Amino acid sequence: MTQKTETIVLGSGPGGYVAAIRLGQLGKETALVEKDNLGGVCVNIGCIPSKALIRVARLKMQVEAAKQIGLDVSGVKVDFARTQAWKQSVVDKLVSGIDFLCKSHNVKIIKGTGQFVGPNQVEVASATGKDVVETKNTIIATGSRYFDLPGFRFDGTHVISSTEALSLQTPPGNLVVIGGGVSGLELGIMYANLGSKVTVIEMLDQLLPGTDIALVKIVERSLRRLGIVYHVKSKAKEYRDGKVYATLEDGKETSFAADKVLVAVGRRPNSDQISLEKVGVKTDSHGFVQVNKRMETNVPGVYAIGDVVGPPMLAHKASKEGIVAAEVIAGLNSEADFRAIPGVIFTEPEIATVGLTETQAKEKGYDPIVGRFPFTALGRALIAGETEGFVKIVADKASNLVLGVHIVGPEASDLISEGALAIEMGATVEDIGLTIHPHPTLPESIMEAAEAAQGKAIHFLQK
Amino acid sequence: MVYEFRLPDVGEGVAEGEVVKWLVKEGQEVKENQPLVEVMTDKVNVEIPSPKKGTILKLMAKEGEVVKVGQALLSIGERGEETTTAKSQPTITQPQPKPISVPTTSSQAAKPTQKPHEILATPATRKLARDLGVDLALVQATGPAGRITDEDVQRFKQPGRVSVPGAVQVTGPRGAEERVPFRGIRRKVAEHMAKSKSTAAQVTHVDEIDMTEIVQLRQKAKDAAERRGVRLTYLPFIIKALIPPLKQYPYLNSTLDEEKAEIVLKKYYNLGIATDTEQGLVVPVLKDAEHKSITQLSTEIASLSEKARAGQLALEEVQGGTFTITNVGGIGGVFATPIINYPEVAILGVHKITKRPVVKDSQIVIRDMTYLSLSFDHRVLDGAMAAHFVTAIKQYLEDPKLLLLETD
Numbered sequence: 052m053t054q055k056t057e058t059i060v061l062g063s064g065p066g067g068y069v070a071a072i073r074l075g076q077l078g079k080e081t082a083l084v085e086k087d088n089l090g091g092v093c094v095n096i097g098c099i100p101s102k103a104l105i106r107v108a109r110l111k112m113q114v115e116a117a118k119q120i121g122l123d124v125s126g127v128k129v130d131f132a133r134t135q136a137w138k139q140s141v142v143d144k145l146v147s148g149i150d151f152l153c154k155s156h157n158v159k160i161i162k163g164t165g166q167f168v169g170p171n172q173v174e175v176a177s178a179t180g181k182d183v184v185e186t187k188n189t190i191i192a193t194g195s196r197y198f199d200l201p202g203f204r205f206d207g208t209h210v211i212s213s214t215e216a217l218s219l220q221t222p223p224g225n226l227v228v229i230g231g232g233v234s235g236l237e238l239g240i241m242y243a244n245l246g247s248k249v250t251v252i253e254m255l256d257q258l259l260p261g262t263d264i265a266l267v268k269i270v271e272r273s274l275r276r277l278g279i280v281y282h283v284k285s286k287a288k289e290y291r292d293g294k295v296y297a298t299l300e301d302g303k304e305t306s307f308a309a310d311k312v313l314v315a316v317g318r319r320p321n322s323d324q325i326s327l328e329k330v331g332v333k334t335d336s337h338g339f340v341q342v343n344k345r346m347e348t349n350v351p352g353v354y355a356i357g358d359v360v361g362p363p364m365l366a367h368k369a370s371k372e373g374i375v376a377a378e379v380i381a382g383l384n385s386e387a388d389f390r391a392i393p394g395v396i397f398t399e400p401e402i403a404t405v406g407l408t409e410t411q412a413k414e415k416g417y418d419p420i421v422g423r424f425p426f427t428a429l430g431r432a433l434i435a436g437e438t439e440g441f442v443k444i445v446a447d448k449a450s451n452l453v454l455g456v457h458i459v460g461p462e463a464s465d466l467i468s469e470g471a472l473a474i475e476m477g478a479t480v481e482d483i484g485l486t487i488h489p490h491p492t493l494p495e496s497i498m499e500a501a502e503a504a505q506g507k508a509i510h511f512l513q514k
Numbered sequence: 515m516v517y518e519f520r521l522p523d524v525g526e527g528v529a530e531g532e533v534v535k536w537l538v539k540e541g542q543e544v545k546e547n548q549p550l551v552e553v554m555t556d557k558v559n560v561e562i563p564s565p566k567k568g569t570i571l572k573l574m575a576k577e578g579e580v581v582k583v584g585q586a587l588l589s590i591g592e593r594g595e596e597t598t599t600a601k602s603q604p605t606i607t608q609p610q611p612k613p614i615s616v617p618t619t620s621s622q623a624a625k626p627t628q629k630p631h632e633i634l635a636t637p638a639t640r641k642l643a644r645d646l647g648v649d650l651a652l653v654q655a656t657g658p659a660g661r662i663t664d665e666d667v668q669r670f671k672q673p674g675r676v677s678v679p680g681a682v683q684v685t686g687p688r689g690a691e692e693r694v695p696f697r698g699i700r701r702k703v704a705e706h707m708a709k710s711k712s713t714a715a716q717v718t719h720v721d722e723i724d725m726t727e728i729v730q731l732r733q734k735a736k737d738a739a740e741r742r743g744v745r746l747t748y749l750p751f752i753i754k755a756l757i758p759p760l761k762q763y764p765y766l767n768s769t770l771d772e773e774k775a776e777i778v779l780k781k782y783y784n785l786g787i788a789t790d791t792e793q794g795l796v797v798p799v800l801k802d803a804e805h806k807s808i809t810q811l812s813t814e815i816a817s818l819s820e821k822a823r824a825g826q827l828a829l830e831e832v833q834g835g836t837f838t839i840t841n842v843g844g845i846g847g848v849f850a851t852p853i854i855n856y857p858e859v860a861i862l863g864v865h866k867i868t869k870r871p872v873v874k875d876s877q878i879v880i881r882d883m884t885y886l887s888l889s890f891d892h893r894v895l896d897g898a899m900a901a902h903f904v905t906a907i908k909q910y911l912e913d914p915k916l917l918l919l920e921t922d
Binding site for chain 1: 537634635636637640641644645657658659660661
């Protein structure tokens, strides 16, 4: 059976479903193809479930620590099965919300696995058979999947990916995390808070590779406090008889007992399962689909967005790109022209960054000034009992233009949006410093850092 | 003690500079060597560092103002000190008993300013520009920190500039107008050209050149050059063909010293290369061209024009020219009448090479043809010499083997 539509969106993650809804808003006939649940990795087995579990783990830690401030709750117990059920209810709510929004915008949802069979033709295979859908435009929003690691074959029970790690019914006794990147550390810290003994093995020379080391240092301090053992410049070799064998930085061979091994060593684009060769869509050597600022591939009528077009692999980037692709298809003049994409890491404490680091600013030819404000000097952070970390603002000396904002500390993920807005608006540190920030709140730290960049922070003694 | 800082002599022959941008404010504390002001002199920007530590008491020139060497720029002192001298002094130039030397080494003093070029506009303004079809790179920013505002975009996109289908003309019959500050390189070029036109008695001599041999020669040499990492253009060949005639007719490589009533014949060959940049015409100088190989010339021209476009030329890289070449062949046209780069006395226009039918040995054949246009100062030399000079260049270009007879 052959169906016809104006636009097919392949994949319903935060890129795909957003593109489909925008297309619907713009009156375009749209079909959204999804082989699994609506919402993709992010909603089902990524951002959302992980943040839900992290919330519970943090809450436990905070309640236990509350004794110091006069709130003595004894016998804190986590009913993890119930936590999991609650997490799933959050996911389900979001999935049905996406379903509702798509249907309300006349987006047709087709369940099945899509692949190109020719120009303007996508075949969707499902349990009930195969359908060919003819289309004028296609948006590739197929996302990414995790890499596997030699010596560690995923078995779903002992050697697991983040997907299983987010669905365990009890926290593991010993958890070995291979890969000290974002999801490895987030989940490692979460389980450590829930009582697991966690070991992290990272191949590169620092945890959270690519993140400013000054920010990572703060997180390392809390890892040590949580009893998480971590090894950088170390290589995990294999999992055998309940143990992970590894070569450490000093060359020493060792092994770690592991009830569960979480392999989180990065993600690769899902560009290899949709028969791109049938339409001649170009990818680079890593398999990322190549697009321009309008999210157009080299083939007219074929667009690509999100993880499949390259890093940073972030849901919010995918969504913005989805909107751009949808608008371009509808004949609008849109472009992915954002100056900065914020990145957030839900570690303990959180890290959030946007824009250039001091080093990157120098490399770009700026003469940067830096303003730093520690959370120890902030009333609200003291009240929250979370004084670790700081806000760092990088600005151009000549124009005071905000170039980057880097935060490690309480609610960094919520604080960073002000930095993103500042960069997009071309704000200066004066603009931020002169804006009244309500007291007592965490965002005051950004105002103070902006003032510090100009050498005039009030609540922090500058040399 | 109040110290009055005057525009130092930043390089040979620089008599004045335009204050492009103040990098400090009144009342600001400055460190020694901290950049105070960006000054444009002779087509390059230099940052002038502070000679001492202190507080900026008063800025004595406005941005856009032209300041003579030795004229007071600002005063530095202790916080709260009065700028008594500044008050009593009129803003006109005070005769300086001694020229003030640059307070630090010259490399620090005359540092070309280089800033990353970023187009700053809010997301909404960027969208407005896209919707109006305006290229933000061309829009003059008036907002703080160099931000382009909605108004800037609207001003750029006025009716009359580009017709918008269905657009209603709400402005007067002549359309709206945009006022662009006449500053920086644009003003320098204007002054320079007007001075040249009003001083020199300019005549342009044009000749037709058969470039077939050069085209073939370049074609052959191109790959070899590329292997050495050099992108070979026609300009180095033209320079090679130009040097012997310049030596033969030294009046073309001279200046007129009217005060002493002497013509100065230069025995060195520093060629100005007219370069188009976003800000306007800049003429970096290729020093001692007579001693350089084709590949050296290629590499140096590439590097100079790149620096020119990035606004990173050092002062010495735009000074000391003896003869200028302007090459518009890459753009098009038949030929032009270039304006002499005063105080030089001649400029050679190099134009587009096109295949044209020509008569050779009583046959109509297809050859790679171009025009060379030489503008010269008729006060210093006459038409006959100019014609001889161009004929000599023509001879080398049409038969490049003759260049083997030349030294260097």
